[in-house]
Amino acid sequence: MAKRSDNEYFTLFVKMSEVALKTHKMLTEILSNFDLDKLPEQLDNLHELESEGDRHTHELMKRVAKDFVTPIERDDIIALGRELDDITDNIEDILIKIYMYNIKSITPEAMEMLKVVGQCCEKVNSLVVEFSNFRKSDTILKDIVEINHLEELGDDLYIKAFRNLYTKGGDPLEVIAWSEVYKQLEKCCDTCEHAADVVECVIVKNT
Structure with missing residues (x-):
C-alpha cells in the first residue's frame, strides 16, 4: 500500500501538468483574439500561472530533499519535475517572444503548431495522472507513443x-521574429516528449 507521502509526489506531478494545460489554454485565447494593446496585461496574467507552476516545483524539490525514502529514484523525480515546469515556461516564452519582437498579427501556421502543443500537453497530463499506477496501467504506454507521434507532427509543421x-520572403525583421516564435513552439513539443521519456525510463527500471 502506497504511503501518503508517495501519493503527494504524484499529486504534484499532476498539478504541474494541469498548470501547463491552463497556460496553453490562456495563450490560445490570447492569440485567437490577438490585441497588441492588451499584451502587457496578458503577459502578467500568463506569468501568474507560470509562478503557480514554480510553487509546485519548489514543493516537489523540498519533499525530495526532506524524505528519506521516495517512491521512485530521486533523479527521476527531479528530472520529471523540471520537464513539467519547463513545459509551462516554454509556453509562456511564446508570448514573451511575440511581445519582444513586436509581432502585430498571428499566422495560421503558429495557431496550427499551438494546437499540437495543446494535444501534447493533454497527453502529458493523462500520462502523469496514470503515473502512480504505472505497473498496472493499460494506457500509460499508449500515451507515451502518442506524445512521440505528436512531437513528430510538431516537427513536420515546424x-x-x-x-x-523563407520562401515567401517579406520583411527581414518579421522573418527573424517568426523564426524565433516557431522555434519556441517546436521546443514546447520537445519538452513534452522529454517528460514522457522520463516516465518511460522509470517504467523500464521498475518493471
Missing part, C-alpha cells in the same frame, strides 16, 4: 512553417 516563411 519545417513547413519555416520553409513557408
Whole structure:
C-alpha cells in the first residue's frame, strides 16, 4: 500500500501538468483574439500561472530533499519535475517572444503548431495522472507513443512553417521574429516528449 507521502509526489506531478494545460489554454485565447494593446496585461496574467507552476516545483524539490525514502529514484523525480515546469515556461516564452519582437498579427501556421502543443500537453497530463499506477496501467504506454507521434507532427509543421516563411520572403525583421516564435513552439513539443521519456525510463527500471 502506497504511503501518503508517495501519493503527494504524484499529486504534484499532476498539478504541474494541469498548470501547463491552463497556460496553453490562456495563450490560445490570447492569440485567437490577438490585441497588441492588451499584451502587457496578458503577459502578467500568463506569468501568474507560470509562478503557480514554480510553487509546485519548489514543493516537489523540498519533499525530495526532506524524505528519506521516495517512491521512485530521486533523479527521476527531479528530472520529471523540471520537464513539467519547463513545459509551462516554454509556453509562456511564446508570448514573451511575440511581445519582444513586436509581432502585430498571428499566422495560421503558429495557431496550427499551438494546437499540437495543446494535444501534447493533454497527453502529458493523462500520462502523469496514470503515473502512480504505472505497473498496472493499460494506457500509460499508449500515451507515451502518442506524445512521440505528436512531437513528430510538431516537427513536420515546424519545417513547413519555416520553409513557408523563407520562401515567401517579406520583411527581414518579421522573418527573424517568426523564426524565433516557431522555434519556441517546436521546443514546447520537445519538452513534452522529454517528460514522457522520463516516465518511460522509470517504467523500464521498475518493471
